[in-house]
Amino acid sequence: MKPQTPLLDQVTLPEDLKRFSDPELAQIADELRVETISVVSETGGHLGAGLGVVELTVALHAVFEAPRDKIIWDVGHQSYPHKILTGRRARMRSLRQQDGLSGFTKRSESLFDPFGAAHSSTSISAALGFAVARDLGGVCEGGLGDVVAVIGDGAITAGMAYEAMNNAGHLKKRLFVVLNDNDMSIAPPVGAMREYLAGLYEGDTLQGAAAQAPSLDAGRAAGGTVFENLGFTYVGPIDGHNLAQMLPLLRELKERATGPVLLHVVTQKGKGYKPAEAAPDKAHATAKFDVSTGKQHKAQANAPSYTAVFAQALLQEAEADSRICAVTAAMPDGTGLNLFAERFPSRCFDVAIAEQHGVTFAAALAAGGMKPFCAIYSTFLQRGYDQVVHDVAIQRLPVRFAIDRAGLVGADGATHAGSFDIAFMANLPGMVVMAAADEAELKHMVATAAAYDEGPIAFRYPRGEAVGVELPERGRVLEIGKGRVVQAGARVALLSLGTRLEEVRRAAERLAARGIRPTIADARFAKPLDREMILDLAARHEVLITLEEGAVGGFGSHVAQLLAEEGVFDQGLTYRSMVLPDVFIDQASPKAMYDVAAMNAEQIEAKVLDVLGGDPV
Template sequence: MTTHPETPLLDRVQSPADLKRFSDAELTRLAHELRTETISAVSMTGGHLGAGLGVVELTVALHAVFDAPRDKIIWDVSHQCYPHKILTGRRDRMPTLRQKDGLSGFTKRSESPYDPFGAAHSSTSISAALGFAVARDLGGLCETGHGDAIAVIGDGAMSAGMAFEAMNNAGHLKRRLIVILNDNEMSIAPPVGALSSYLSRLYAGEPFQEFKAAAKGAVSLLPEPFQEGARRAKEMLKGMAVGGTLFEELGFSYVGPIDGHDMDQLLPVLRTVQQRASGPILIHVATKKGKGYAPAEAARDGGHATARFDVVTGAQKKAPSNAPSYTKVFANALLDHAATDDKICAITAAMPDGTGLDLFAERYPSRCFDVGIAEQHAVTFSAGLAAGGMKPFCALYSTFLQRGYDQVVHDVAIQRLPVRFAIDRAGLVGADGATHAGSYDIAYLANLPGFVVMAAADEAELVHMVATAAAHDTGPIAFRYPRGEGQGVEMPEHGEVLEIGKGRIISRGARVALLSFGTRLGEVQKAAESLNARGLTLTIADARFAKPLDEDMILSLAADHEALVTIEEGAIGGFGSHVAQLLAENGVFDGGFKYRSMVLPDIFIDQASPEDMYRVAGLDAKHIEAKVLELLDIAQIGDRRA
């Protein structure tokens, strides 16, 4: 059941400027309405719920105190931005969230002037905010003007190197910059690492003298209605942590922790900071992920992400699954090998559930490492493990591996270390859109000398690729597989080690050969069936490897056919480019041989269902069929037979 909440105050908000007319008591009530509105909206679309619910009060307080879009509020990762979207003129479009032509699930510059910086990968907010602060001070031109730069960053995101690089720089530059550390003691999974323990220890610290003094002085500067709140803030500050925190050592003033669900704390502290801050200041705000919605609060992940759900019961409306997910298949296959090989270990960067490594951690806790949001470290840590004689499986989403690319080149590839990269979410992922698309890994890995790059055509192939990676000790090896369910194929009991650089012929035909790399094989087969009905029987092959290529197979396909078409779920510069290079170098084109390479187009594709995204990309069965007909110069409309 979905319910539409009563929202008399929220109904009066067209933009954040309207919040300036509300009393503190009304802002507290507004936060309550905003929470119920967020729950109601996400119940109809699905999406990231828990993080937004945790920052409802903070969102209201920020927009009440600061002056967006002149002041730049930069949400880290930005999966917590739904309440911000509702307050910044996008409330009526919330039913379109994460759908084709709808609102993005993240902040996006092209969507609103209230989104000064887009994000979806974590830990970028402090760098971006510092950039805005410096641009402001240097007289940079900005359409919305220049005010404060405010980064809101989670405790999980704060663990990444980039956040520390930014703080290091900010502490040195000493510009006025506001960082709000939203500490809900959660990442997607419970947080890991020494920083997380450190933040918890701050809760028990000494009062922060400098800020107390600032707050005291600030009370008289505030307009009468705010003075009472400020006095309360002062009282509260007496109990605050601090003196010599890590953040202060890096050059920040530190305030906190304060209760991020208590407007009587948030409002006066933000007002005081706004009045008084001169250099970089970090406000440590304690919140609860999923706050105010019992099913989210009770969930293991704080209601991080959800399908559509019934507001009353919290029951999610998920389509029944017909096959195991690729993630599960990978995880189980890895467990199979780990059972007989105690050198196999597994690394995740804050995505144990997303990568399936939660299962590995349960079974082999001493061989499983969640390193936090730290992909660069994950890669080099894996390289060290490999150099030390272990068999590391570094399981990352394709899009997040991008962050560790120099480490892949410098620490893994050049040293020829046998790190096994399990690349999940390869290809287009759907509702998370362009930021999460796994489009580039084929191109950026297959160009590295000595790298083996595989793509699974289905879940049975994935099992074989895990076995192949486990057995491959002479250098780096990667295998990619998509988000979501497998094809429902028959599963082998155990994986079989594939011959490196050998593809397979699926079916033999004439005139045109379709050479697939990855799970587009299903669409290739559909296209072939349709062409068959026109009297064309094509050859279908599964390349399995983009590196090394199965040169013999590809050259003989070229020799035996009029035309060859490659299909992959990756950007230009990947598998198809390597095939083109091979054909060119072997003089295959010299005699007019027809070759086409079907890749992701050279655009960022916005969120939609994966099927829609592949349609936009021109990589579905219909487009493959059309490509073949075009190659053979056969009319595509009408019933002319080949």
């Protein structure tokens, strides 16, 4: 049953908020909170972050003039209440579904989303860009007025935020940074900055801090904070759930500010919903759930997740080798390293949202004689790519990259898809790149990485439930650069890298009904290639088709280069490469996304028939 929201029902766009008194805005905030809970209970998604910014969202939209004034949400998963207030309430129950609303801010979705942010820590850079564009006479749809960057959920721990503040303090442009300090990232935040922020209001209750009535003048008089030293006027801390204090303060800041201002707002993740307050990490992102109990409706898994298999395999290796350590960037639960941290706390390092630092830190651990496993989502590893090149690959340091969320990931959409890591890792000299076809292969690859000391090595695996094959008691070390033939056949060879192997098997069954029995091979390695196996497949078949859950420029391109250099095409081989298409694929179920990518069994079968000219004989 949808909640009763009589005042919120009168709000279609932010300008409607200006008709209400401040006490009525407080009621709208209450109604917005229950509406957010109701929506996410039906769709699943990021719950805790949005609940923590309900009052802040109402206050910002009541005071500022969006879309002329740009409000940038960082991380974008805080934006569900913002979406409800900006003309998208009727579509909220399509959230994170195919052809529905994105779970993050998205420029193509609404004028009220001036800048997309699905990872983190980009908002201050973007805000400064808008402010400079405004002052230089720039023109954009909706106009250019004030700019507000809301940076929260741990995003302030990333170096990019400080690069932006350094530049903003130098340029002295009028802009507003709202630091949403909820003392949480996805997991509890770590690091000296977290301790510093806590110290700014330690000893005061939120009510006590708020009773001091922060103001622009009080902020200018206070001085001494790291933000003041970077050129910002620091104001706060203020209770982010108290509209009676936030509204007049925001109005004062909008009226009087002349340069960059940082407003420190203290909030509670999951505010107003007891199950989310009690477990802010578990309620960060949820499946559909029962509103009355908070119990999530998760499908019963038939097999462990790839992440869980990686975590258990790494624990086994670490039990046997005290030099193995682990590094994650604010994702201990998401990467499975929370288990490693419990068992080996002195050997597990959460570096906060700082992938660049994490990679270089891991490089020096390797140079110091340790065996670091750097576990980072594929899409987030992109941020550390310069460090992968300069600090790891050039120095041939044996960092082990565990690349989670490889391939298409479902409801999080294009921003979280692991589309590019095969291409950007396999082009580096000396880099070994593996892709697991199933959970047993993943265990073998963890063992292989643990044993490999000749240079950097990476292995990738997807999000979600594994295939369901029997797991070995312990992973075995694979021969570097050697694949395996899974099924012998004729005419057509299907060479798979990664978990498309199951779809290749299904396609082969469909082809067998047509009288075609293809050879199936699992490459295992994108680099180094198994030259012997690939050239043998090329020599014994009319057609060779490679498949990978990655973009053009990856495994298939390396195979094509090998075939060209060896003159195989001159001998009449027909070669095709099935890769992700040259588009960003929006959120849907993983199967639907792979249908769009034309990489499910039916499309693999169709590709074979097309190459053979429809000839099943």
